[in-house]
Amino acid sequence: MRFVYELLVIGAWTLGFFSGDSMANLEIDHVHHAYGPKKVLNDVNLRVEAGQLVALVGPSGCGKSTLLHAILGTHPPTGGVVRVAGEPMLRPSRDVGIVYQHYSLYDFLTARKNVAFGLMLNETSAPYRFFNYPGWLRQRAEHLERADELLDKVGLTAARDLYPSQMSGGMRQRVAIAQALIMKPRVLLLDEPFGALDEATREELQLMLLQLYEENLAAIAANEPPPYTIIIVTHELNEALYVSDRVVGLSQYHTDGANGATIVYDRPAPRFKPGEPKDLAKFVQQKNEMVEAVFSESFAKDHRRYVTFWEEYEKKAATAVGA
């Protein structure tokens, strides 16, 4: 069954099926970024298709957050272009959502109102409420209903009416994720989202990401667009391998960029189903590759050696067709 799913996914991405046309959900095209004289990113290129769950890893200070902010549109790059669904990201838009390590919920709102807040803000204005009060009430009820659906999805059905101060850190982070998802972003960025959580809570949230990915697979199997395209920044290489279907690594140690980081690792990750044993020992070789590519200063000359994601997928697709 898993094999069938994989073939569907490969076929869909190879044909650009879910983008509506041949556009990827996210394209990072020859992106450079510098803060004054300090070069941080150097010729970063990446294409992410709808439904992919990409883990972004790299040493501290190499430019992961800078890249996320370029995708978000808050800090457009000093060179190159970031496109979301074909449109250059020159300012923030609802196409891209972000969740940070430290939650940013409204303390005076319950979980469901926190989740619904973005929709309410986005779709109603004061004159609209004044002139169409019954319509606004109806819309508000719909927003809250949608918030409840999202809270069910992130496993917080029973916590709808709790305030942030009554929730644990893991619960607050789930609310923050639901809050971002309700806007249906084309790309959701998670910047070290589980970094401040204890190990058990972290594992629960990792499981939640695996469940979202299963929804993508089910959508693909039903010939529908997969709902979640996610980029997660993490310092934990095991987490990167466990939750993602693709690992991308940035490093400053390469030969043709004086200091600026570029992509030195881009390979498929092993895929785990929710509830499957988290047997990462089998993938120790891949983890060692990641460590070598991303952290080792001596990994410089042949820095494209592990940038093979699309070739590996095309090879897999060709094998499947020939089989």
Ligand SMILES: Nc1ncnc2c1ncn2[C@@H]1O[C@H](COP(=O)(O)OP(=O)(O)OP(=O)(O)O)[C@@H](O)[C@H]1O
């Ligand atoms: N606004 C800024 N002005 C000047 N330098 C900056 C600015 N923001 C980041 N930097 C520098 O750019 C480099 C990359 O920072 P960035 O936060 O993108 O790295 P990172 O990989 O996300 O780091 P970490 O993993 O520690 O969060 C760092 O050396 C940082 O000091």
